[in-house]
Amino acid sequence: MDGKLAVIGLGSIGSMALWQASRLSDSVVGFEAASPGHARSAVGGDTRLFRMLYRGTQSYYPILQRSRSLWAELEAETGQNIFIRCGGLSIGTTGGPYIPKLLETTRINGADHEILSREEMAERYPQHNLRPDDVAVYDPHAGALRTDRAVTAAVAAAQANGATFHTNTPTDGIQETDDGVTVTSGDKSWTFENVIVSSGGWSQRLMPDFLQKSTEPYRIYLTWFVARDPAEFSPERFPIFIRISGERSMYGAPSVDGVTVKATLDGRGAPTPQADPVPRDLTSAEISETMETVTEFFPGLFPNIVRSDAFPDLYTKDGHALLGPLNDQSRIYCATGFSGGGFKMAPGYGEIAASEALGKRSFDGLDFVRPQRYKSI
CATH class of the missing domain: 3.50.50.60 (FAD/NAD(P)-binding domain)
Incomplete structure (x- = not known):
């Protein structure tokens, strides 16, 4: 052996x-x-998002709880700053398919959370341009992980x-x-x-x-944008987010380099013949939808993709x-x-x-x- x-x-x-x-x-x-x-x-x-609030699958909560403790142990053991503790926002239509199910699972699990109205969001997190029927749920234990x-x-x-x-x-x-x-x-x-x-x-x-x-191997792509005022999108002022508003959806993280902000279309992974090589360039349709979504969601970002990439993962x-x-x-x-x-x-x-x-x-x-x-x- x-x-x-x-x-x-x-x-x-x-x-x-x-x-x-x-x-x-x-x-x-x-x-x-x-x-x-x-x-x-x-x-x-x-970066990747860490959050304690999950929609629909209650069984993940104990794994998330244990993972949160283990991320802290890994930092203490190695002296590395891995977990950016900036909180997290789940944003969506009040009566849509996302927020009600998220809140149902959250209440069953007993996870800490705070519901923020559109007006409260405008005061606390003005970076987000919400629709009239949008609402947000704040997760105090969320953050970004340095992969x-x-x-x-x-x-x-x-x-x-x-x-x-x-x-x-x-x-x-x-x-x-x-x-x-x-x-x-x-x-x-x-x-x-x-x-x-x-x-x-x-x-x-x-x-x-x-x-x-x-x-099946899937191709997942990511996009980054430049902030008009980088301080507004720093971890101290801009939590991670997942947003599903009507036909548009996006997720992202605060700036970790002081210049660019990750903001990526949610749920756009697609099958690919094999994990290597994965096409790294975005299609014209991916570029167009991403820029349209950022233009609506984030007035504080220049709606031009300054960086993009694609990565493989295995889906069941x-x-x-x-x-x-x-x-x-x-x-x-x-x-x-x-x-x-x-x-x-x-x-x-x-x-x-x-x-x-x-x-x-x-x-x-x-x-x-x-x-x-x-x-x-």
């Missing part, structure tokens, strides 16, 4: 699984096709705990045997007691047929992750398919994956993410 556990893919989830596994075992090895935090993976794009810092910090923390990892080592295949799992890369191979597959958009080729049929048919072993006896553990929404909960997911893959602890209430739900499809 070359170790108790291998983690394949050290991106959003894999880096956190490696970190958490290193707390539980001194025999953990990571494999990364490029380097941790590389800009072509789902880690790219500077590259988070991933590199988690890998560094794992290394400090004794974990090792291979960079520029793409995994060609994994083969489960009676004794363990063999990992191959080129002409090299290693054998481990258990393996976690966490390579995002590249995970599909390492999974069995029933999961390949239930997943129901939009929920794949988290768990292939079956009750399998030594291959899936931690992938997070469908564009995994980063905020990455350390929580990483803790679950590491604990279960190493046989240290099992978690209840996760049937909605178990891979076996697709077994009969």
Whole structure:
């Protein structure tokens, strides 16, 4: 055996699984096709949103709670400033499909929140140009996560705990045997007691047929704009936001460079034939809709896209992750398919994956993410 556990893919989830596994075992090895935090993976794009308010799925709340604590632990352990605590806004039509469902789930979970009228928003957050029937819900525990810092910090923390990892080592295949799992890369191979597959958009080729049929790589694009007054869009004055107003929707984060503001159309991910390469340039339709939306939503931004990029992620048919072993006896553990929404909960997911893959602890209430739900499809 070359170790108790291998983690394949050290991106959003894999880096956190490696970190958490290193707390539980001194025999953990990571494999990364490029380097941790590389800009072509789902880690790219500077920031991701963290929020405690979620629409429709109550089961996420405990994972969000645990992740919030673990983000703080990662910062304390590494000395890195990862979580920008700036609060968050959910904005939408008063009787529309977004806000009522968000409030219903929020009240069931008991999450802290504050409802802000259009008039209160104009006073506190005048950067947003709301429609007459819009309302907002403020999340005091929300913020922005620095993606590259988070991933590199988690890998560094794992290394400090004794974990090792291979960079520029793409995994060609994994083969489960009676004794363990063999990992191959080129002409090299290693054998481990258990393996976690966490390579995002590249995970599909390492999974069995029933999961390949239930997943699809998606292309997600991001856009940035220049602020007329950068101070108005600083983390101290501009919370993260998600807005669904009628036919328009957008999400974004405050400026982390003092100049540009991330503001991106929501829910526009689309299938792509493969994770690599993903078309990086925006289409004319994507550019047009983005600029029209920013023009209406944010008078304080110049409505010209100054930066854009696109990244791959693996989506499942129901939009929920794949988290768990292939079956009750399998030594291959899936931690992938997070469908564009995994980063905020990455350390929580990483803790679950590491604990279960190493046989240290099992978690209840996760049937909605178990891979076996697709077994009969």
